[in-house]
Amino acid sequence: MEDxxxxxRCEFLYVHEDVVEQVxxxxxxxxxxxxxxxxxxxxxxxxxxxxxxxxxxAEMCVCDIAQLLGMTQSAISHQLQVLKKxxxxxxxxxxxxxxxxxxxxxVRAILDxxxxxxxx
Amino acid sequence: MEDxxxxxRCEFLYVHEDVVEQVxxxxxxxxxxxxxxxxxxxxxxxxxxxxxxxxxxAEMCVCDIAQLLGMTQSAISHQLQVLKKxxxxxxxxxxxxxxxxxxxxxVRAILDxxxxxxxx
DNA sequence: CTTTCATATGAGCATTTGTTCATATATAGT
DNA sequence: ACTATATATGAACAAATGCTCATATGAAAG
Numbered sequence: 001m002e003d004x005x006x007x008x009r010c011e012f013l014y015v016h017e018d019v020v021e022q023v024x025x026x027x028x029x030x031x032x033x034x035x036x037x038x039x040x041x042x043x044x045x046x047x048x049x050x051x052x053x054x055x056x057x058a059e060m061c062v063c064d065i066a067q068l069l070g071m072t073q074s075a076i077s078h079q080l081q082v083l084k085k086x087x088x089x090x091x092x093x094x095x096x097x098x099x100x101x102x103x104x105x106x107v108r109a110i111l112d113x114x115x116x117x118x119x120x
Numbered sequence: 121m122e123d124x125x126x127x128x129r130c131e132f133l134y135v136h137e138d139v140v141e142q143v144x145x146x147x148x149x150x151x152x153x154x155x156x157x158x159x160x161x162x163x164x165x166x167x168x169x170x171x172x173x174x175x176x177x178a179e180m181c182v183c184d185i186a187q188l189l190g191m192t193q194s195a196i197s198h199q200l201q202v203l204k205k206x207x208x209x210x211x212x213x214x215x216x217x218x219x220x221x222x223x224x225x226x227v228r229a230i231l232d233x234x235x236x237x238x239x240x
Numbered sequence: 241c242t243t244t245c246a247t248a249t250g251a252g253c254a255t256t257t258g259t260t261c262a263t264a265t266a267t268a269g270t
Numbered sequence: 271a272c273t274a275t276a277t278a279t280g281a282a283c284a285a286a287t288g289c290t291c292a293t294a295t296g297a298a299a300g
Contacts, residue, residue, distance in 0.1 A: 010183035010246065014217065023177045023188060028235065033173065035238045036231070037166035044161030045258075046154050053153065057143045062277060063130035068143060075259055077278055082258095096267050096276045097134065106237045111156070113233045115148065117226045118155045130276065165288075182247060195289055197248055202288095216246045216297050241300105248295070256287070265278070270271105 042086045043110065047071065048079050052107060055089065059101035162206045163230065167191065168199050172227060175209065179221035 013020070027033075042048060050069055054060060060068075066076045080100055083089040088107050092099045102108070133140070147153075162168060170189050174180060180188075186196040200220055203209040208227050212219045222228070 010181075010187075013184055013187065014181050014219075015178065015184050015188075019178050020188065023174055026177050027170075027173055032235065032238055033169050034166050036234050037164055037169045039234050039238055040160045040169075041164030041257095044157055044164040046157035047258080049153050049157045049160075050147075053147055054143055057146050058135065058139050061130075061134050063275095064133055064135045067130075067133065068135075068140065072260075073277070074261080074279085077276095078258075081278075093267090093277095096274095098277060099134075106233075110230070110233045110237065113226075113230045114156050114159050115152065117230065118152055118159055120226075161287095167288080183245095192290075193247070194249085194291080197246095198288075201248075213247095213297090216244090218247060243300080244298085246296085246298105249293085251292090252290085254287100254289090257285080259284090260282085262281090263279085266276085268273100268275085270273080 039086065042082060042088065043114070045079070047075070048083060049111070051076065051079060051083065052088070052102070052111060055100060055102050056108060059092070059099045061097045061099050063097075065100070159206060162202060162208065163234070165199070167195070168203060169231070171196065171199060171203065172208070172222070172231060175220060175222050176228060179212070179219045181217045181219050183217075185220070 015023075028036075047069070051065055054065055054068055062077055062080065063073055065080075066073045069076070080089065080091075083100075084091065087103050089100050090103045092101070135143075148156075167189070171185055174185055174188055182197055182200065183193060185200075186193045189196070200209065200211075203220075204211065207223050209220050210223045212221070
């Protein structure tokens with residue numbers, strides 16, 4: 001048995017050299033692929049999705065979001081921190097209250113694109 | 121202390137009745153929100169993202185994908201089942217080999233939209 | 241029918257994740 | 271300074287996730 005890479009080795013590659021080349025060329029930077037996965041990971045939770053849909057309608061404080069979604073203030077706050085870290089929402093303080101809103105239109109575009117796939 | 125819902129209660133709602141109404145109207149069905157989160161969950165892993173980017177270039181068998189990505193056949197196969205379950209890829213058997221390819225163009229549209237956000 | 245090769249799959253395990261609970265911080269009012 | 275209210279945050283715990291390893295399935299060739 002000869003030495004081998006981490007990858008298994010089938011009898012032969014079905015893809016030709018030029019396809020391998022093509023894939024390697026088209027492949028985005030490893031870092032971008034990682035970031036992209038991280039981004040989608042944030043969208044991959046229904047609590048966060050629901051928060052974003054609420055914020056589509058209006059800027060809102062933590063407590064109001066919690067009431068609208070029937071969840072605890074703590075749970076919502078934790079998730080808002082996740083959304084904040086990913087730059088999907090921004091906030092504005094007014095006295096004791098903190099108002100959250102969508103960071104930009106990309107958020108909506110991404111969700112719409114996904115929703116199209118889901119509802120078709 | 122009076123009885124209360126699952127949700128906490130702040131002194132008063134900042135949002136007005138009509139905003140609550142507006143949010144409830146605009147809110148997609150609970151089921152769709154759940155499905156949407158499930159969909160993004162699938163995109164939320166860099167191995168699956170990389171598989172999809174490889175399949176953008178050409179239909180490919182499990183073993184070739186594994187070699188291209190430097191991962192085991194088992195790991196790739198498991199993830200392909202996840203992608204298959206979500207209808208993001210389809211497959212075609214040819215003898216012992218199984219070729220996978222993208223199920224439709226939505227996949228690309230969703231990834232592109234996300235990539236735009238990441239690379240800007 | 242047995243062997244071989246490509247793929248699929250179940251169990252096990254370490255890691256990550258989302259929520260709860262308790263508590264800390266920040267701001268305003270008294 | 272003390273209290274009350276809105277929000278943030280750390281620890282803990284259960285549930286979900288992604289990989290590995292061993293093994294099963296499926297198809298072609300001998």
